Amino acid sequence: MTRTRVAIVGAGVAGLGAAWALSRHPQRYDIEVYERGPAVGGNARTADFPRKDGGTTPADVAVTAFIPSVYQNYVALLRTLGIDTVPTRFSYAVHYGDEVYAHDTDSALRRRLQPDITAFRRLLRTVGRFNVLSKQPSLTAALLNPFTYVSMRQALNWWGVSEAFRYQALKPLFVNFVLTSGVFDMPASMFVRYLDFFDIEHSSPMVTWQGGTRAIYARLTRDFAHRIHLDHAVRRVIRDGGGVVLVDAHGGRERFDHVVLACNANHALALLARPTRRERRLLGAVRYDAGLHGTAVAHTDDSLLPDDALRVRETRSTYVRHYGSAPDNYEITYVMHNQQPWGDGPASPRLVTYNAQRPPAPQHVVGRYEFQHVVHDIRHTVLLHALLPTLQGRHGTWYCGAHTTVNSQEHAFLSGLAVARQLGADYPFAGHREATRWFNFYGRMCQGPRFRTA
Numbered sequence: 001m002t003r004t005r006v007a008i009v010g011a012g013v014a015g016l017g018a019a020w021a022l023s024r025h026p027q028r029y030d031i032e033v034y035e036r037g038p039a040v041g042g043n044a045r046t047a048d049f050p051r052k053d054g055g056t057t058p059a060d061v062a063v064t065a066f067i068p069s070v071y072q073n074y075v076a077l078l079r080t081l082g083i084d085t086v087p088t089r090f091s092y093a094v095h096y097g098d099e100v101y102a103h104d105t106d107s108a109l110r111r112r113l114q115p116d117i118t119a120f121r122r123l124l125r126t127v128g129r130f131n132v133l134s135k136q137p138s139l140t141a142a143l144l145n146p147f148t149y150v151s152m153r154q155a156l157n158w159w160g161v162s163e164a165f166r167y168q169a170l171k172p173l174f175v176n177f178v179l180t181s182g183v184f185d186m187p188a189s190m191f192v193r194y195l196d197f198f199d200i201e202h203s204s205p206m207v208t209w210q211g212g213t214r215a216i217y218a219r220l221t222r223d224f225a226h227r228i229h230l231d232h233a234v235r236r237v238i239r240d241g242g243g244v245v246l247v248d249a250h251g252g253r254e255r256f257d258h259v260v261l262a263c264n265a266n267h268a269l270a271l272l273a274r275p276t277r278r279e280r281r282l283l284g285a286v287r288y289d290a291g292l293h294g295t296a297v298a299h300t301d302d303s304l305l306p307d308d309a310l311r312v313r314e315t316r317s318t319y320v321r322h323y324g325s326a327p328d329n330y331e332i333t334y335v336m337h338n339q340q341p342w343g344d345g346p347a348s349p350r351l352v353t354y355n356a357q358r359p360p361a362p363q364h365v366v367g368r369y370e371f372q373h374v375v376h377d378i379r380h381t382v383l384l385h386a387l388l389p390t391l392q393g394r395h396g397t398w399y400c401g402a403h404t405t406v407n408s409q410e411h412a413f414l415s416g417l418a419v420a421r422q423l424g425a426d427y428p429f430a431g432h433r434e435a436t437r438w439f440n441f442y443g444r445m446c447q448g449p450r451f452r453t454a
Contacts, residue, residue, distance in 0.1 A: 011035035012042020015262030017416025036233035046214035057343035059336035072435035091203035116165035137441035153184035167327040301360035389448030418443040427454035
């Protein structure tokens with residue numbers, strides 16, 4: 001039996017999801033995964049932080065925790081791989097000038113913003129009533145929600161929510177899990193969905209994975225690790241009547257039946273030797289942002305944390321510090337020894353700082369990382385989500401990643417599974433009813449009405 005040859009460009013969670021699903025049928029598929037970086041994981045990266053006893057403790061840099069009720073397929077994956085989960089808590093604190101705002105903490109700023117908090121909760125209740133439509137695995141129902149077409153900025157204007165509340169409390173909350181600066185450009189329906197799980201005044205329970213995302217990928221790739229080519233950049237994708245030819249950085253060529261571009265849309269477009277007009281227009285229309293979460297430093301320098309009643313070192317998962325003249329200039333520090341509570345806690349700090357205006361001392365730096373995140377504004381969620389599926393499978397080319405769904409590990413992973421499904425692979429979690437329902441929903445979002453549902 002002749003096996004179908006599939007090249008996967010990009011070893012983030014989307015590409016690895018596609019590779020894993022296809023690798024479960026070794027008699028049918030011959031896969032190769034190409035990653036230009038030194039490790040798998042994409043935006044999900046794990047660093048080793050030194051401990052005072054001389055050992056090291058792992059912690060994640062960008063993807064750090066999740067809500068199980070919306071990560072149905074990821075939960076099923078963790079169970080399949082035997083990865084233990086660890087309870088944690090999301091609790092943020094903000095220094096804005098001389099004032100503070102924090103979860104479960106009284107302050108002069110919080111009291112002053114109380115009228116805005118009340119107005120914001122009215123907004124949440126109203127949009128939440130319409131969001132019943134968006135909580136169903138139905139594209140038709142989601143499109144009937146009028147707040148799908150209203151930006152969060154416009155909704156805040158309608159409810160009279162002040163600029164002070166937006167930039168001193170609300171946006172500092174959202175920069176923790178929406179990794180772009182234009183959060184108020186999101187559809188109000190999508191924005192408010194996050195507030196089903198997170199609160200503006202009180203901390204929220206979450207779950208993380210034992211050992212960091214690196215432990216997940218080590219087990220996920222166990223059966224096809226020899227097919228992953230690290231530090232191996234693809235420079236060109238040439239489509240012809242005989243399939244697809246990949247050209248690498250050294251001029252090497254290899255032919256495949258299909259290619260899965262599991263990379264950012266702008267990178268995918270740059271790889272295509274002769275993109276069609278539709279590919280140029282649609283892939284070129286996807287916008288990315290590297291503002292708030294463009295550059296991260298993993299370090300152990302806890303002098304960047306305040307020493308006050310907020311008890312950031314001991315109790316907070318995230319610390320946000322405003323700087324400069326713009327209202328939304330933030331230095332953001334993930335307090336990973338609290339977010340991922342293993343190791344010896346604050347005694348051996350594990351910190352990740354974005355937009356470090358006060359650089360950590362060089363001897364405390366563990367690593368530096370660059371990120372780029374897709375912008376999910378109304379134009380993207382309404383127009384591009386409807387049109388991107390028309391590219392799938394044409395000329396043996398498939399696309400997956402956050403730009404085809406939503407910017408999260410669950411949804412990027414689903415986009416990779418959806419490509420594998422279209423190529424004929426089985427859906428791996430068919431025994432999980434709720435996971436299957438949402439896989440079919442997001443599969444249709446990524447692949448269009450011809451998606452092979454599970």
